[in-house]
Amino acid sequence: MNVGVPKEIKDNEYRVALTPGSVGMLVREGMEVLVQCGAGEGSGFPDSEYRLSGATLLRDASAVWERAGMIMKVKEPQPSEYAYLRKDMILFTYLHLAAEYELTLALLNAGTTSIAYETVQLDNGALPLLMPMSEVAGRMSVQVVAHYLEKENGGRGKLLGGVPGVRQADVVVLGGGIVGSNAARMALGMGAHVTIIDTNLDRLRYLEEVLHGHLTTLGSNHQNIEDSVRHADGVIGSVLIPGAKAPVIVSREMVASMKPGSVIADVAIDQGGCVETSKPTKHSDPVYQIHGVIHYCVTNMPGAVPRTSTYALNNATLPYALRIAKAGLKQALCGEASLARGVNTLEGRLTSRAVGETHSLDYVPLSKMMG
Numbered sequence: 001m002n003v004g005v006p007k008e009i010k011d012n013e014y015r016v017a018l019t020p021g022s023v024g025m026l027v028r029e030g031m032e033v034l035v036q037c038g039a040g041e042g043s044g045f046p047d048s049e050y051r052l053s054g055a056t057l058l059r060d061a062s063a064v065w066e067r068a069g070m071i072m073k074v075k076e077p078q079p080s081e082y083a084y085l086r087k088d089m090i091l092f093t094y095l096h097l098a099a100e101y102e103l104t105l106a107l108l109n110a111g112t113t114s115i116a117y118e119t120v121q122l123d124n125g126a127l128p129l130l131m132p133m134s135e136v137a138g139r140m141s142v143q144v145v146a147h148y149l150e151k152e153n154g155g156r157g158k159l160l161g162g163v164p165g166v167r168q169a170d171v172v173v174l175g176g177g178i179v180g181s182n183a184a185r186m187a188l189g190m191g192a193h194v195t196i197i198d199t200n201l202d203r204l205r206y207l208e209e210v211l212h213g214h215l216t217t218l219g220s221n222h223q224n225i226e227d228s229v230r231h232a233d234g235v236i237g238s239v240l241i242p243g244a245k246a247p248v249i250v251s252r253e254m255v256a257s258m259k260p261g262s263v264i265a266d267v268a269i270d271q272g273g274c275v276e277t278s279k280p281t282k283h284s285d286p287v288y289q290i291h292g293v294i295h296y297c298v299t300n301m302p303g304a305v306p307r308t309s310t311y312a313l314n315n316a317t318l319p320y321a322l323r324i325a326k327a328g329l330k331q332a333l334c335g336e337a338s339l340a341r342g343v344n345t346l347e348g349r350l351t352s353r354a355v356g357e358t359h360s361l362d363y364v365p366l367s368k369m370m371g
């Protein structure tokens with residue numbers, strides 16, 4: 001099977017789907033790997049390293065898309081890439097289809113088989129291909145909050161950790177999963193007071209045990225969210241229902257109750273966001289204000305630290321890519337339930353229940369299509 005790696009074209013997206021080292025692994029297994037010239041530059045990998053690893057370098061994105069049996073990307077295809085989608089190809093990348101109606105239709109109309117990194121799911125519920133980027137985004141979100149709390153950046157001029165004799169900042173983390181726990185660890189490390197709110201009480205028990213510092217854990221309900229958000233200097237949105245649109249748990253009224261110059265980083269924006277006033281932003285124009293509250297809603301946060309993110313992503317995706325490329329898709333899906341859960345569309349049919357329910361589209365369970 002040919003594996004193709006086009007250059008990412010989303011705003012300020014510097015990650016690349018395969019490192020030269022990963023290309024070498026695929027080539028050693030007998031695959032041809034087609035890499036677009038310049039695809040790795042943003043992550044610090046020149047074309048020469050890909051050539052040494054055995055990749056075939058192609059100048060145009062169209063040539064990579066046309067010749068590859070499996071396209072590996074980082075971000076969901078952008079509208080200008082929809083024309084490349086075909087029936088006889090596998091697309092393996094982040095997709096976030098619950099927040100991408102047009103892309104969902106484009107995949108269905110083209111008959112493309114797509115596997116979303118973020119819905120590959122182990123039997124215990126863990127999301128192994130989302131996890132590394134959630135670790136990055138969770139850690140970054142605290143840098144974001146600290147940055148925008150500074151006066152010159154529009155914030156209320158508060159230091160996360162305070163100083164002796166002056167109260168530290170209050171950071172509220174909505175959803176204590178991978179993003180949330182990484183955010184909490186960073187914020188606690190900087191001396192902030194952190195409140196983590198989650199529906200999963202076992203998760204809160206665990207977090208209370210492993211995290212140290214000024215930490216409060218709260219069950220997720222309207223009252224707890226309203227009270228916490230009102231007093232927060234920073235709010236980090238990190239709830240997820242895998243594959244589905246994020247539940248909106250912070251209302252416009254709650255945002256209006258926050259102090260001017262406080263900051264919301266809605267990391268869950270790639271699934272639609274968990275704050276009523278959130279709308280997607282780009283690295284080139286990352287924030288806007290509503291009710292005097294700074295909103296940061298960048299959908300590809302890890303793209304800003306590509307050297308870390310590309311390696312972290314490859315650690316997780318390469319074993320799956322090797323399995324698909326070696327065994328072929330059908331065989332790989334039969335042998336690997338976690339990968340089968342990642343399939344969102346198969347040959348023009350929607351196989352994700354969560355996406356079907358979000359967009360009111362018919363879906364067919366994968367098991368029915370595989371016979």
Ligand SMILES: NC(=O)C1=CN([C@@H]2O[C@H](COP(=O)(O)OP(=O)(O)OC[C@H]3O[C@@H](n4cnc5c(N)ncnc54)[C@H](O)[C@@H]3O)[C@@H](O)[C@H]2O)C=CC1
Nearest residue numbers: 133134137175177178179198199220239240268299300301
């Ligand atoms: N903007 C960006 O660049 C990035 C965004 N993300 C996104 O961040 C979000 C979170 O991802 P992960 O932490 O990996 O997910 P996760 O599954 O590890 O954690 C989600 C947590 O939300 C909790 N939750 C669900 N409903 C809730 C509710 N109503 N109230 C409170 N808690 C609730 C769950 O119990 C779980 O603990 C996802 O949408 C993911 O795609 C991840 C990486 C980068």
Ligand SMILES: CC(=O)C(=O)O
Nearest residue numbers: 094133270299300302
């Ligand atoms: C998960 C995701 O959307 C990202 O890493 O950009």
Ligand SMILES: [Mg+2]
Nearest residue numbers: 076096270299
């Ligand atoms: Mg998106």
